[in-house]
Amino acid sequence: MPFKARFFMALLGACLLLAPTVLNADVSPDAYRQPPVHWPAMNSSNPSAQELAPLPELPDVPWHTPQTEQLGYQLFFDPRLSDSGQIACASCHDPDLGWADGRRVAIGHNRQAGSRNTMSILNAAYFKQLFWDGRADGLLEQALAPISNPLEMNASLPDVLTRLNAIPGYQDAFAYAFGSERIEAKHLAMALAAFERSVVSRPNRLDNFINGNYQALTDQQIHGLHLFRTQAGCISCHSGALYSDGDFHHTGLSYYHRKYQDTGLEQVTGQAKDRGKFRTPSLRDLAFTGPWMHNGLFPSLRGILNMYNAGMIGRTQLHPELPPLSEHIQPLHLSSAELDALEAFLSTLSRQPYRRPLPTLPDYPQSHGNN
Structure with a gap:
């Protein structure tokens, strides 16, 4: 390649690296640097999906003192x-x-x-x-x-x-x-x-972003947030303040009639329609809770993203005794750059967990000692 052509290609590449991230033809990062009520609309296959949000206070119960x-x-x-x-x-x-x-x-x-x-x-x-x-x-x-x-x-x-x-x-x-x-x-x-x-998550970068710190997320992470809520469909199951709908879904990982078989919810309900269903885990602080999935067989978040991108494992080879996969699982056709953005967004959901300081208690009688 002639020198001028090589120089032009290098210059073009540098310009692309320096250009602002664009989510798609219609959405820029600034579309998210505002309260969630003004964010682009969710594209979810679950009509009950709730917007991502900080954790609310737990209601009081009489036995928690x-x-x-x-x-x-x-x-x-x-x-x-x-x-x-x-x-x-x-x-x-x-x-x-x-x-x-x-x-x-x-x-x-x-x-x-x-x-x-x-x-x-x-x-x-x-x-x-x-x-x-x-x-x-x-x-x-x-x-x-x-x-x-x-x-x-x-x-x-x-x-x-x-x-x-x-x-x-x-x-x-x-x-x-x-x-x-x-x-x-x-x-x-x-x-x-x-x-x-008392064991609750600390506010993470997404919480801070939602609460008005619009520099808490990078453009790439905002791109991942947009994909999470739209094309990737993650919010169909990982929604609300817990990043979980609390429901049970069949994602094709029951290993039915194979090593690691686990039929999940069916073991509780006794109903074949629940075979292979497991509760949606929360994504809060997921960086500290690996390996992931109900069987712990997945040590890589990128590997999990790749599976969902493909529509999960064995989609066309399900055992005839298994119910169909969750309707929320479809091939996503995300590019490598989009998977990078989604993974970058997931990194904002974790903050080193802690348990709030123990309450200060008045002394009570210990006449027998503490054995």
């Missing part, structure tokens, strides 16, 4: 709730690992491996149904389930209550929190759930 939260904090990290005396709730929900465990699947009693990836407890209080298959209706029902699960803490709940009732420090703490002389299962559930209600 400073006393029950403090008590739940201590119980959450106490391995005496397990049969072996070696596994605490925090063993699988580590605050340094996004309140999950960083493993493909959970490791529980006697080093047994579970079949599913550990869901983070971040923002769990906002969901109506918990676990990948929705088998628990809220935190009060969820809180005690791992204690008696043979693959997790493998304890007898009556034995755990007997053990707690024999510890003078816990006797005093439960009496102070609940006004009861005996520690009962409902008290244990309330205390653990009260603590879990």
Whole structure:
């Protein structure tokens, strides 16, 4: 190629790199640098999809008090709730690992491996149904389930209550929190759930952007936001303040009649139409909760984006006993640059999780000591 031609091509490339990002022929980044009510319209296959938003305050519940939260904090990290005396709730929900465990699947009693990836407890209080298959209706029902699960803490709940009732420090703490002389299962559930209600995400860059800091996102990240809400269709399932609709969808990852088979929601409802459906996980703080999906088989976000871009795995080869894929899953035909933008946007949804400082409590009698 002649020198002049090479020079012209290099100059053209430099100009393109310096040119402002354009989302498409009609939308520029400035279309998003304003309150969400003025953003371009969503293009969602889900009529119930809600606009992305910061987390609201949780409503008050009578059993969540400073006393029950403090008590739940201590119980959450106490391995005496397990049969072996070696596994605490925090063993699988580590605050340094996004309140999950960083493993493909959970490791529980006697080093047994579970079949599913550990869901983070971040923002769990906002969901109506918990676990990948929705088998628990809220935190009060969820809180005690791992204690008696043979693959997790493998304890007898009556034995755990007997053990707690024999510890003078816990006797005093439960009496102070609940006004009861005996520690009962409902008290244990309330205390653990009260603590879990306090584990919430910190405002991330998208939250700051929505709240008026319009420099919190780059042009590329805004491009990804636009794709998330329109062409990529992510908002059909990952919407609202949780970036999740809380619903159950079949995405083709049940591995039906293969290694890693998991039929999901069907195990709870017993209905074939629910075979292979799993609850939409929240995308808040997803950078800290990998590996991803219910089976933890996916360590790369880009790999997951590539699957959705193709319309998911085995779309045309579904087992005849499986229901069709979710209507929200279609081949997207996104370019490499568009996938880059979408991945850049996803990076704005995470901020290192923390648990708000424990409440300051007045002293209560501990006449027996804290054993």
